[in-house]
Amino acid sequence: MITIIGAGPAGSYLAYLLAKKGKEVTLIEEHKKVGSPVQCTGIVTGSIKKFIKLPDKVIANKCNKVVVVSKNNRIEANVDEIVLWRNKFDEFMANRASDAGVKILTNHKFIGFNGRHAIKIKDKKNDKTKESIVDYVVGADGISSKVSKEAGFEKITKFYYGMQAKVKLKIDTETFETYFSNTNFPEFFGWVVPESEEIVRLGLGTKQNTKDYFHHFLEKRTGKKEVLCWESGIFPIYDPNKIIQKDNIFLIGDAATQGKATTGGGIIPSLKAAKTLCNCIVNKKDYNKQFKKESGKELLLHLKIRNMLNKFSDKDYSYLLNLMNQKRIEKTLKKYDRDRPITLLTNLLLKEPRFLSFSKFLF
Template structure:
């Protein structure tokens, strides 16, 4: 029996893959899939490796991106492949339905309470009763504060961005705005031409950064959301005996943008393959996931070394035709290719890498 804690897209995708070879049960604290929403819902085209092109969860496609410098000047890019804006509840429900079709058993309104003698303790939030359930493998897909990781004694050395977001009514030009800054970043993402998702993720003073950003987008606030976004740590322990962590629970999030859905789905894929063929989960991660996450982490550290003047100059330098062409032609998730193309298109950009080289070691 494989027991998964957490019925988000990563937990459901893992369940769907594992159900081909194992009996799988998923326990979820909330009463339904996809709520509460704590995500911007912006994805690159790489999501189609895990998700059908014909679906009802894509709300919008955006070809244009603006990157703003502290001096308020911006770099505008037209992407070759548009970014996708999804309805998270519908998106999550797709993965849930796929798992259910394969025979996965779901238990909603059950809170994970701990581990005792190769059994999980879960509390039925409707009856108030606690049950113990035997498992062969336990998978934590239970978010940044992972109770599974804590119960297993492997929740250590964790760092987080604090994310704050508002959905506002605001007419817009269907452009994604991105605001990188020291120890964080901000965004404005169009759900459609009259709704924006505006937010920040920061390690310090998130409310101040958020208040400043909201002033740029004056509109009626429909909803507010917030949550923790893990900072990837390659030294984090993601397995202890027959207990495994995937997705946000393992900290598998891109440090440059806070994107965790695609790395999370990839980690589920790696774990399912490892359990099916009795292979090392960690080895699979090192080969197929960590290189990209590591590059994003090092770029984040380099970004945090930048002064406001350097940020403004970088945006100015990137405004050359060759640099823009390189940026527009690459998937945001392909960080190594992005760095190589930028360096090849405009050698003067190497000065930023040389100055901040220490961040990469």
């Protein structure tokens, strides 16, 4: 019996994979409805197709161009990106798990352990707490993971605040925008992602003063102060030393800091991690080791690039954009997306050795 806490992308995909392997799986979700509230932009690369075939109903928009803006420069590049309805995507993933035989309990909250093989779950509807006996427990319960806390894993201490809202803005739906500047978007970046011809998801990430930076960006980009709704949250920063398995208790997704530190994107890495963890549970392998083997190098590279970008001045960003604004680089960026960072970086360096000049920021 395997109990997974949290019906986000990581939990639902893992539940589906384990059920397909014949395991008895229960998925616990504290909200009444899977997928709500949304705290995500929902943009993913075409690499998601390696994991699932997306039905049209979960796709809000597709973008084939990105505009990258720095303080003194602006370039365009061709891309292949999908903008998800994140709530419908999560629902679709949970339904697929349910169709594969997973028992899903919504409106139920994980409260704690009673030893390593008994968990306490609160039924929020009638406010009653039940105890279940389990072989394995997986914390797929996001950055504030209760499973992690109650099982004594180390707390996540490095993260970015991501402030995002839906805003009315007429925009070309095929193009999304990213903004880099250490004055207006220090240590992360800003984005405008169209979900329709009338509405965009506008946001940014920072470590502090997030509200001030957000409102400045909102007004500058849209000329407005009003938003339609908020979709803010927190991005954990990948910790290569994080312990993610203790005996029969595992962490996955944001709870395990498994996102890309460059962009904060965690959907595709968590699907990849679900494959790794399924294999580890079924074949009794060491998940701490296996995850590092399969995803560690990629996520570490994202982290190193993030740390390097965080040292950039506005002038460095402009120079980076100049180097990127070449046909051969554009082709490489389209061919190898950011979900294959090692191949992407190797090919970029082969095509433009001047990128190596940024290596001084690694130290």
